[in-house]
Amino acid sequence: MNRTIPLAVCFILSTLGVLQAQDSSFLAPPKYVGPPQTVHAVTNRAFTGIPSLAVSRGGRLWATWYAGKTPREDANNYVVLSTSGNGGETWEEVLVVDPDENGPVRAYDPELWIAPDGKLRLIWAQAVGHLGTIAGVWFLEIEDPDVEQPVYGEAKRVTDGIMMCKPLVLSTGEWALPASTWRETDESARMIVSVDQGKTWAQRGGCNVPKDVRAFDEHIFVERNDGSIWLLARTKYGIGESVSTDRRKTWPELTPSKIAHPSARFFIRRLASGNLLLVKHGPIEKKTGRSHLMAFVSNDDGETWKGGLMLDERAGVSYPDGQQDTNGVIHIVYDYNRTKDRHILFASFREEDVAAGKAITDSVKLRQVISDASGE
Template sequence: MRFIVLLLTCAYQIPMLCAQEANIALKSSEFLFETGKFFAQCHASTIEETADGVLLTSWFAGTHEGSDDVRIWGARYEKGQWTEPRVWADGKLADGTQQPCWNPVLFRAPKESLLYLYYKVGPNPREWWGMVKTSHDGGKSWSAAKRLPTGILGPIKNKPLALPDGTILSPSSVEISEDRWVAHVERSTDQQQTWVAYPIDHDGKMNVIQPSIVEHTDGRLQVLCRSKEGVVATAWSTDAGKSWSALEKTDLINPNSGTDAIRVGNRFYIVYNPALPGKDWWEGRAKLRLATSTDGMHWKDVLHLEDEEKGEFSYPTIMQDSKGLIHIVYTHNRKNIKHVTIKE
């Protein structure tokens, strides 16, 4: 019924969102688990596909964001349904104390079977550090946790991008203080064994975190970032991520909330909250939209994923699977993770 109502709304009330240019349609919508059964709150989901076509999702959950009991949870899609959530990683330290976990990112490089689970551990985003686990069996089991080198945080929210030559670019950022945010790209040419960080306009005035990376058909790379300035900000690279242009504004507004973007064919898609910043960081997250672009600068909304007056629908991740289906996962009021599929 939800699917039918959405289509009728698109057809009769807001035809500009029917995506005639992009030709997309909502295929399915579901929650990942039973609300309230496993934890009080959850946030920051990620999704990936194994080499044999199985979907995996992960997120952090516990009493509330930043509490010591927050761990990394995950599930696999088996026999037409999501498995019950399991803890995939925690923030237990060598001395037995516990730190909260944050922002998992699942990633598998093309033509490889090894899965990576990147995440952060620490008291807050200004003091956290990067961690990684790997899986050889599609997420059924995970290796021991490994801390990333000093100065390397791993992907902060959105997944890395594999270039045609095998180089892996990990979109990252640092919240230096409450007042200063900067983004960078971590680059690996040895299958994610070592990394070198390259800044994105650290001398500029814009404050950005949580970039996505997309590659244009001419080989240019583009980052799309969350910002404090009320817009989705962007920068460009013509040397495979080693140097970046000054940050500039796209035409997308941003309420200081996470976004995610991918390229599908000759078109780009971004999931974002269409609002200006409010007094508090959580304001502006009650609406969630999918927009499309052909140049990465000018965007057009093509689908309303959520359209409420109150609530939090945030921190989306978007991916395309091996069959061409587009998947989006996002926080649903901190109580569950919603998974939607879109057919282009």
């Protein structure tokens, strides 16, 4: 089968000299998508981290992360998909996305999303090396996320860049991806939009992160009640923000937000109540390291935050992501010590617990294990 290289990628390869021609294999679909093989066994992992979580309409939990046989983010990286049909009591790894086992192509930074059509999207980045400019966002559509064994179609590359946070369905019905060509380019925190339920995608503007604070973007969108879009992004100093008021076509340059945070991913999402949930490290106005993972709630579109439910105070916890299920329970996944303990964990709770800053319902369950690759 002949495959053509997108024009944007050709420009990057020719002008920046990032890759040799033989390394353009990252543009091809992964060579292996299927059940975990021996090489993917938990006992063969020296790296485990960067997770995401989604919940089907019927309550089945799904978690993804990436792993590797070396203790690094390198050419050995592959994506793991695990599921639980009993509320997280037990988990089974059912799928692996591995571009070529030993490299040079790596699959990494996965994300899970239940789209309005009810399908589960397993999303990941694929590239040679770590440059956001030559990475691509790949989708694998899983038809029925209520069943344990996933039935899926072909893996598809939908846009350039890396998508580290969940898509947003706008009030217009459009689907918006927060895809980034981080670090190397201006206006790297981009919005990629589909007007036809994911059949096609096109860029609709991008926010510029100043060069001196530019890191990995890992941006996320929130549609506010006034119709504006609030963009929050990771920077070297913590969390920056930009607000678009013209239907997402233009974005002011990123400026520091009022939310104190280390340079790490955070999670924000609108709840069924209409309030916003924020999961971050430490109190709202206090900058900590990658510890003290806490949940807060806002009833004024992020102007103020209340509560502060402690999910995990240990050093080495990071990268929260999650979803509220149809019963109102919030599930948040995160990692712990990616090259030592190699844990993927999740917490469950309700909005009331967050607002109170302590467990007041029987839904609070903390430090639940999804995967332990420590060998202990």
